[in-house]
Amino acid sequence: MRNALALLLLATWLSGCTSQANRDPSGIWINQAAIDAAAQGGSLREALEAYGPNLEWRIDGPRQLASFTNGFELDEGQLVAEPDARWRVDFYGDYHQQLRLKGDQLLQEESESGPEQRFDRPTVKVAVGAPPGSSFEQTLYAAYLGGTWKIKQGTGTGGLVLFHPDGKVEGLPGAERYALCLAGDCAAMSGEYDSLWLQLGEQGNSWIFKRDGEQLEIFEALNRAQADEMPDYTPGKPRWLLGRD
Known part of the structure; x- marks a missing residue:
């Protein structure tokens, strides 16, 4: 009986180790x-600041590689397995991040460079070979700007606008592509304001926008900087007011 019990305990322990290792x-x-915070219909900048800075991880266990993006920079490091479903990512310059699995989430542990962050598997499928950050970006675009918007004020009043997750926009006069500013130079140039890029053909411009619930107001970006300085955008003339039912 004792031998049978011992074997049972050993098998259970080995099963648990295998489960962790797998x-x-x-x-x-x-x-x-x-994304969930932004989808509430407020400031995109505030949502990213509250739950960022990192927006997406890509992990390749067999090749022992891991990379993350914050919406502007991409950093890739060496993935090192540790006990209890934990991993260390070693980056150039003696910089490290600790990752672990908790339930269905990936946790990036608190470090000198930032707070603890939680990451989920995406439900939106992106094209094979899509750039890093595409899964976060397309999921955000669908949650933040998805649905049908109506132009309440501005050029094209009464028309319907669709923002697609892949960056295409339909129905907004003078634009066929858009991109929300997530981080980097565009964020520095717009300061406390949210900004987006609108493009038609090869020509595009930055715009300031304000999201308030089911309303989206888009302003011309007025540059307060001198010609030899980095642009410093503030809301200028209102161009469109969009509403979503």
Whole structure:
């Protein structure tokens, strides 16, 4: 009886070890918390600041590689497995991040460079070979700007506008592509304001926008900087007021 009990306990222990070892974190993980906060209909900048800075992880267990993007920069490091479903990512310059699995989430542990962050598997499928950050970006675009908008004021009043997750826009006069500013130079240039890029053909411009619930107001970006300085945008003349039912 004792031998049978011992064997049973050993098998249970080995099964648990195997289960932990088989928990491969490979794949894409996105900052769903930031997306959910933005989807409430407020400031995109504030949502990203509250739940960022990192927006997406891509992990390749077999090749022992891991990379993350904050919407502007991409950093890739060496993935090192540790006990208890934990991993260390070693980056150039003696910089490290600690990752672990908790349930269905990937946790980036608190460090000197930032707070603890939680990441989820994306439900939106992106094209094979899509650039890093595409899964986060397209999920955000669908949650933040998805649905049908109506032009209440401005050029094309009464028309319907569709913002597609892949960056295409239909119905907004003078634009066929758009991109929300997530981080980097565009964020520095717009300061406290949210901004987006609108493009038609090869020509495009920055715009300031304000989201308030089911309303989206888009302003011309007025540059307050001198010609030899980095642009410093502030809301200028209102161009469109969009509403979503």
